Amino acid sequence: MLISGNHYQSIKYVPRSQDGYGQHVIILDQRCLPFQVKFEKLYSSEDVIQAISEMHLRGAPLIGITAAFGVVFACSEAIKSQEASVIKEQAKKIISARPTAVNTENLINYIMQKISKVDTLEKKEKTALHLAKKLIEEDIEACRMIGKHGLDIIRTISETKAGPVNILTHCNAGWLACVDYGTATSPIYLANKEGIKIHVWVDETRPRNQGSRLTVWELTENGINNTLITDNAGGYLMQKGMVDLVLVGSDRTTITGNVANKIGTYLKALAAKDNNIPFWVALPGTTFDNDSDLKPEKIKIEERSSNEVSHVEGLIDNQIRSVLISCDKVVCSNPSFDITPSRLVTGLITERGLCKASKQSILKLFPEKITQKYDNEK
């Protein structure tokens, strides 16, 4: 997508050059957004570990892909040191950089399995690189297809009304979380390209403000009209008829259609239902959780740092700093996701098309999900 009119991806692989300049990936240091656009080059598996653990980048798809390049770099380091054990050691450290990102663990384990089947370190590196580059291509294509299918929903709404289609979104399910297009944002970008008038209500998304910091920024850079609101305001806007469609991403969706997404999503789904507004979830097939018996109340939710609730980070005196917004010794709770039950979800937008948030409908599009178990890959 665009930054200052130029096209970028959230991660880009650069091969080693003839003059010995090492292979690397270029990422955006998302901690600085929207205040500063800062690119960063990661050359080593340690660079990757640091970038993931210190959240230079976020979003499950992007973390997974970056982690995969971490394995590539680990192979390269093994060649240099002629110590094959480096690969396994670094892979372990990459996984534990963000321990809650299950998809990363699955992905790394998958790559490790594949490279265990080739003999030389050089072949291992080549195999890892091939897989990592493929992940980039697959992610872009999945997001593009999500956009294509989601576009139909937006187009249909636009044909029934005069003004812009008002879309409410929560958190950042944008290209910054993926490689390009994004998930929830992809239909928006494609609709805009087609000339459909769009306006997006962006939930601030406390505590980390991915909405105010990332979504507002990426929509604005790509010419999409948007308005920042507090997380409290969405229900009111729906009551007033100012929202035509709610469009969010998902971190994990059960095969029965229950959607785990950023904390607060459930509240917007309730308001959408109460006001008869369509609530769609955009997600790649990789996001489906195969354990079809999983009840929403049983999904384990990450409890993050208290500090994120007691403080808010922003720009002051040209520096990114945090202000305390409560008493010094305040006790905080910080669950990071909630579960939107399938009964509140109008439907899912996947790279293979639209489906209902039901086991039957999901398995019709993704029949391989019946038997496939990530757990078996470990």
Place this chain on the structure above:
Amino acid sequence: MLISGNHYQSIKYVPRSQDGYGQHVIILDQRCLPFQVKFEKLYSSEDVIQAISEMHLRGAPLIGITAAFGVVFACSEAIKSQEASVIKEQAKKIISARPTAVNTENLINYIMQKISKVDTLEKKEKTALHLAKKLIEEDIEACRMIGKHGLDIIRTISETKAGPVNILTHCNAGWLACVDYGTATSPIYLANKEGIKIHVWVDETRPRNQGSRLTVWELTENGINNTLITDNAGGYLMQKGMVDLVLVGSDRTTITGNVANKIGTYLKALAAKDNNIPFWVALPGTTFDNDSDLKPEKIKIEERSSNEVSHVEGLIDNQIRSVLISCDKVVCSNPSFDITPSRLVTGLITERGLCKASKQSILKLFPEKITQKYDNEK
């Protein structure tokens, strides 16, 4: 209620002393909370206007009472200058200090009407003072009675479970918004006094963070266990069975039981309904809006400054300052209230007892509301 173990009211009248020290009211400068406890003395009608317009204090009941003392001071100023016109001029300015606070306008008009019936300026001052002091007493008594009736609800829940009663509240409907006890907090303080174990989930309440700044502070100062959460988290906590009761205040409630309250209240009411959790609204009878035909979607909602959404205020380097949390030129929308339809409200806690959020039930407790019209008092 208590601050550092000592009892205070949010406003206190001090008569002029023998040695010529002028009459005044003592208020808490709430802009500094919770970082600094700063009392402020208001001596003149201009002091009152400034305190209201610059939000040294907030909360409809407290604003109304402070405004009433502004009229007292205006009478005193009229005596000094021997210019009767001062009273009317200043009353007008007091009303426009927070133009959206309708109850203040009604209150001032009521006092102006009363003092127009006595002849000398001295008698006018005496009448205004009598009414203002009576407002304080009435507010304390109403809040105390709300607490007494609400206590029954909490006690009943506590009898059905082992651990503490978990109460979720939004914004600040505490003693800081009234004179003492508060509305939504009053049953909590009384239950705690009775030895019932209580734990309160406090919604941060963006954009102005009355929850994190005021409610956390006043609950903590009064020994009530509490946990600060983002506005996004309440639905999740309800899904997990961690909320027994939602208890909020109201800025305005229609005689048919539709509740206007701080933006975001509606979302919590939806989640409470979805999880079969009682949702109670604590309010004094003065909060009822007599226009019984008013549809929720027709209540005019105050749109506040964009700056409150794009920035967050807090403590940094021992100063209260604001950080920018989005792009420099971000467009924001900032509606300050939403409407919770009566169908989502379990019931109302008033100074006269509990009732359903229905016209029939409300009028049974407040039969005088059938004919009384605030508009007629203008």
